[in-house]
Amino acid sequence: MECIVLKGNQNGLSIVIKNNVDFIQIKEDLIKKLDAGRNFFGKNKLSLSFEGIPLVETEQNELVDLFKSHSDLEIISIIDPEDERVKLRETNLQLQQKVQQLEDKLQDLLSTEALNMQVQCTSDNEDVNFSNNEQVEFHYTTLRSGQQILTDKHVILIGDVNNGSRIEAGGNVIILGKLKGVVHAGLKSNKASYVVALDMKPIQIKIKNAYGRASDETIHDSSSTEPQVAYVEDGRIVIEKFNQKMFKDSRFN
Amino acid sequence: MCEVIVVTSGKGGVGKTTTSANLGTGLAMLGKRVVLIDADIGLRNLDVVMGLENRIVYNLIDVIEGNCKITQGLIKDKKNPTLFLLPAAQTRDKDAVTPQQMRELCDRLRPDYDFVIIDCPAGIEQGFKNAIAPADRAIVVTTPEVSAIRDADRIIGLLEANEISDIRLIVNRIRMDMVKRGDMMSVDDVLEILAIDLIGVVPDDENIVISTNTGEPIAADNTTIPGRSYADICKRIIGEDVPYFDLDIPSGIFAKFKNFMGIKN
Numbered sequence: 001m002e003c004i005v006l007k008g009n010q011n012g013l014s015i016v017i018k019n020n021v022d023f024i025q026i027k028e029d030l031i032k033k034l035d036a037g038r039n040f041f042g043k044n045k046l047s048l049s050f051e052g053i054p055l056v057e058t059e060q061n062e063l064v065d066l067f068k069s070h071s072d073l074e075i076i077s078i079i080d081p082e083d084e085r086v087k088l089r090e091t092n093l094q095l096q097q098k099v100q101q102l103e104d105k106l107q108d109l110l111s112t113e114a115l116n117m118q119v120q121c122t123s124d125n126e127d128v129n130f131s132n133n134e135q136v137e138f139h140y141t142t143l144r145s146g147q148q149i150l151t152d153k154h155v156i157l158i159g160d161v162n163n164g165s166r167i168e169a170g171g172n173v174i175i176l177g178k179l180k181g182v183v184h185a186g187l188k189s190n191k192a193s194y195v196v197a198l199d200m201k202p203i204q205i206k207i208k209n210a211y212g213r214a215s216d217e218t219i220h221d222s223s224s225t226e227p228q229v230a231y232v233e234d235g236r237i238v239i240e241k242f243n244q245k246m247f248k249d250s251r252f253n
Numbered sequence: 254m255c256e257v258i259v260v261t262s263g264k265g266g267v268g269k270t271t272t273s274a275n276l277g278t279g280l281a282m283l284g285k286r287v288v289l290i291d292a293d294i295g296l297r298n299l300d301v302v303m304g305l306e307n308r309i310v311y312n313l314i315d316v317i318e319g320n321c322k323i324t325q326g327l328i329k330d331k332k333n334p335t336l337f338l339l340p341a342a343q344t345r346d347k348d349a350v351t352p353q354q355m356r357e358l359c360d361r362l363r364p365d366y367d368f369v370i371i372d373c374p375a376g377i378e379q380g381f382k383n384a385i386a387p388a389d390r391a392i393v394v395t396t397p398e399v400s401a402i403r404d405a406d407r408i409i410g411l412l413e414a415n416e417i418s419d420i421r422l423i424v425n426r427i428r429m430d431m432v433k434r435g436d437m438m439s440v441d442d443v444l445e446i447l448a449i450d451l452i453g454v455v456p457d458d459e460n461i462v463i464s465t466n467t468g469e470p471i472a473a474d475n476t477t478i479p480g481r482s483y484a485d486i487c488k489r490i491i492g493e494d495v496p497y498f499d500l501d502i503p504s505g506i507f508a509k510f511k512n513f514m515g516i517k518n
């Protein structure tokens with residue numbers, strides 16, 4: 001009749017005393033098991049723990065001696081499983097606390113550098129030079145007289161800005177079409193802002209505080225021109241033929 | 254299937270009423286059943302241009318408020334038996350009608366007519382909103398002048414915002430001699446700015462002034478150039494692909510003589 005069960009655990013070996021039996025029988029059962037599994041257990045150092053019906057210390061020691069005589073195992077310590085369980089619980093709690101602390105820290109980091117971290121994660125294959133917290137709105141429409149776009153972001157518009165319509169943007173404005181209305185760029189930007197248009201004929205243009213208006217002759221000029229860019233120099237609006245090189249200047253990018 | 258067309262412009266005086274009268278006449282001459290609605294409440298003009306002002310008993314407001322039946326409010330044209338006019342009220346103003354009432358009125362007309370043409374008042378306020386509410390499509394009238402074009406652009410934006418996507422342009426009162434001299438914008442210049450499809454070009458012609466004063470729309474006579482222009486527009490409205498005839502009027506005594514007689518080149 002089985003009165004003990006040998007269990008392996010992370011600490012070593014556990015002897016589970018099952019029934020309320022004679023200690024003599026327990027010893028006999030252990031001897032049987034140890035003999036049967038001598039090869040299986042081999043030569044190993046183990047910790048031993050007792051579960052089930054509790055034994056007094058002298059009884060425990062007797063069983064440990066049996067290990068010495070009936071196996072090649074070396075018992076290096078006796079562990080109280082209850083102790084072990086308490087310790088595990090404590091470790092578990094500590095680990096949980098640590099995880100929570102780390103999560104809170106991560107949250108803080110994310111909220112202050114949100115955009116930066118996200119952009120860095122997603123732009124693995126792209127070498128896009130996004131600065132912090134800069135966003136762009138795309139519009140695929142022609143602005144007719146009376147319509148307007150008001151935003152804190154940059155604006156890219158694929159369409160025309162007709163006379164009588166307006167764009168107010170926090171950043172730069174790029175119009176892939178005719179600009180014949182009013183544009184006010186750079187309202188919220190720290191850097192120098194610019195306006196690009198395929199046909200630059202704004203009735204008025206403002207970049208931050210610099211302001212320019214179309215001359216009386218150019219208002220009625222219907223000839224088409226090449227793409228142009230408007231920016232501020234010495235407090236005045238300058239309009240010139242679009243060229244890529246000027247944007248390498250650090251005041252724009 | 255009935256089509257409700259609103260004739261609008263934004264700017265006043267560019268030819269909405271004249272255009273509405275002539276389109277109605279032209280379509281009726283093609284055999285269509287047409288109702289013209291004057292939506293310019295308080296400043297009605299369509300009845301004068303059609304020569305029907307002495308036949309008005311009931312008007313648009315009477316029909317909407319239920320004071321009379323629709324058939325009592327509609328005035329049959331003098332010359333075209335399939336053309337009818339629903340005049341505006343002169344003693345009320347544009348706030349007397351709501352967009353929903355306009356829609357319901359047109360829904361009552363749809364089963365019995367091929368076209369309902371709404372003459373829109375100038376401006377962008379309640380009168381405009383009422384006039385465009387029931388429309389399936391729009392015809393924007395403009396003259397080749399910067400001020401008119403600015404207003405037309407505004408109107409097109411508002412029409413698009415009200416989900417009217419079939420918007421066609423009539424360039425009215427064009428003077429080819431001035432265009433040649435560079436003193437007036439060409440049709441292409443106008444199209445470049447407004448960017449919608451053209452449906453017609455009507456030249457400036459003193460015969461039109463005469464026709465609106467006498468109450469006989471010029472579309473009735475398509476031996477005149479504007480008469481022919483309107484006739485072509487009507488054909489395009491019903492889907493025919495009519496090429497634009499050359500409005501180029503050469504200067505010279507002979508041509509001047511021909512113009513005076515109203516004979517087409």
